[in-house]
Amino acid sequence: DTEVTQTPKHLVMGMTNKKSLKCEQHMGHRAMYWYKQKAKKPPELMFVYSYEKLSINESVPSRFSPECPNSSLLNLHLHALQPEDSALYLCASSQEGQKLFFGSGTQLSVL
Amino acid sequence: GQQLNQSPQSMFIQEGEDVSMNCTSSSIFNTWLWYKQDPGEGPVLLIALYKAGELTSNGRLTAQFGITRKDSFLNISASIPSDVGIYFCAGLRSNTGKLIFGQGTTLQVKP
Numbered sequence: 240d241t242e243v244t245q246t247p248k249h250l251v252m253g254m255t256n257k258k259s260l261k262c263e264q265h266m267g268h269r270a271m272y273w274y275k276q277k278a279k280k281p282p283e284l285m286f287v288y289s290y291e292k293l294s295i296n297e298s299v300p301s302r303f304s305p306e307c308p309n310s311s312l313l314n315l316h317l318h319a320l321q322p323e324d325s326a327l328y329l330c331a332s333s334q335e336g337q338k339l340f341f342g343s344g345t346q347l348s349v350l
Numbered sequence: 351g352q353q354l355n356q357s358p359q360s361m362f363i364q365e366g367e368d369v370s371m372n373c374t375s376s377s378i379f380n381t382w383l384w385y386k387q388d389p390g391e392g393p394v395l396l397i398a399l400y401k402a403g404e405l406t407s408n409g410r411l412t413a414q415f416g417i418t419r420k421d422s423f424l425n426i427s428a429s430i431p432s433d434v435g436i437y438f439c440a441g442l443r444s445n446t447g448k449l450i451f452g453q454g455t456t457l458q459v460k461p
Contacts, residue, residue, distance in 0.1 A: 272447075279436070280453075280454075281451035281452065281453060281454055282393070282451060284448065284449070287447055287448075295448070327390070327392075329392050329393075331392075336380075336444035336445065336447055337381075337442075337444075338398045339383070339395075339442075341385075341392035341394070341395075342392050343391050343392045344392045
């Protein structure tokens with residue numbers, strides 16, 4: 240099983256809403272990632288969790304709040320987003336220092 | 351931040367033709383990865399390269415890790431319509447887990 244599962248597939252939210260993106264993997268990977276991707280651009284790293292601890296935060300605004308409840312799950316809590324935050328949000332996982340496997344993403348639209 | 355130089359930016363080819371794209375970097379990577387991404391989906395790993403000079407095939411795809419560890423290329427032979435998509439190279443720094451992406455090559459195949 241090399242699958243990273245993300246829900247929901249699509250999300251539309253207003254600027255005052257609070258929502259969460261979810262990611263799950265059962266490959267025993269101990270590193271999990273959140274990326275943001277704009278159309279026709281490469282993914283941009285947001286956060287890295289290693290052994291359930293936040294190891295990298297790429298200066299992401301506090302309206303994005305990651306959470307790693309256990310080694311298989313990764314959440315991204317969203318609050319007071321801006322229209323420019325509309326993008327494809329990708330979750331990925333890997334063994335430490337190894338190739339990354341990506342989920343199919345959540346297409347987020349902020350109105 | 352650091353970027354990889356990926357070329358060409360886009361290609362429009364006839365079905366059955368061979369395709370070649372490459373990535374170069376100003377610094378060394380331990381691992382080179384090649385991903386394909388369809389619209390609205392996450393990147394799918396095609397080939398992973400771990401050693402300088404390594405040449406690896408996956409069906410009609412062949413990729414090489416440059417001797418200097420600063421470049422990689424991907425070849426697709428006998429292209430078919432389902433090869434359409436955006437191809438990304440990525441260099442992995444094992445010590446940080448950070449994946450540096452190229453800007454992508456958009457491939458279109460005319461039946």
